[in-house]
Amino acid sequence: MLNVREVLKDHLGSFNAVINMFTSLGYYGEEDEKVLGQLWDLSAPGGVLVIDVANRDWIVRHFIPRDYYEHAGGVVNVVARRLVLENSEIVATYEYYERRGEDLRHRATVRMSLRLYSLHELINLIERTGWRYIRSFGDFDLNPCTIDSNRIILVAKKPDSGGSTIERRMKEAPEGH
Structure with missing residues (x-):
């Protein structure tokens, strides 16, 4: 996993806002908490x-197990998905083809998994890493988040005196650890 702190080590504690877009949280599974840290x-x-x-x-x-897309330039994408309810994960295989006349030529296969979050799970996750939940929306028009919203836009705030992730965890650790 890319350690964002290493890439931006000269900028620790300097951003007034951090934005995580387009379901980029969830690809790391158990690492999501570290990403938020x-x-x-x-x-x-x-x-x-x-x-x-x-x-x-x-x-x-609204789960769709199979899908098919044709993109510009003759790229064809076939997607097979499996929803694993036990851990709220989508496991997907993306097959990429190049259209040549009536034929399709296989170019690549990409497999991925994505951890999905309900609003209450996302709130718990961000609060475990020290963020304070402020509000959520169901879209970028700022409509309320409901089960009929296909997105969760969550807004949280870092308290005015927070310390680093390591400092917070040391304070929470039992004596002698």
């Missing part, structure tokens, strides 16, 4: 976090 470390006291993810509740109700 890295974002915490980059944020200034009082900094704002905005997260945009697919809404698990909507996806469960």
Whole structure:
């Protein structure tokens, strides 16, 4: 996993806002908490976090196991998805083809998994990493987040005196650890 703190080490604590868009949270699975900790470390006291993810509740109700797309330039994409309810994960295989006349020539296969979050799970996740939940929306028009919203736009804030992720965890650790 890319360590954002390493790339931006000279900017720790200097960002007033951190934005995580287009369901980029969820690809790291168990690492999502670490990613949020890295974002915490980059944020200034009082900094704002905005997260945009697919809404698990909507996806469960509108799940599409197979899909087919034709893109410009003759690229054809066939997607096979499996929804794993036990851990709220989508496992997908993307097959990429190049159209040559009536024929399709296979170019690549990409497999991925994505952890989906319901609003309450996302709130718990951000609060475990020190962020304070402020509000959520169901889209970028700022409509309320409901089970009929296909997105969750969550807004959180870093308290004015937060310390680093490591400092917070040391304070929370039992004596002698």
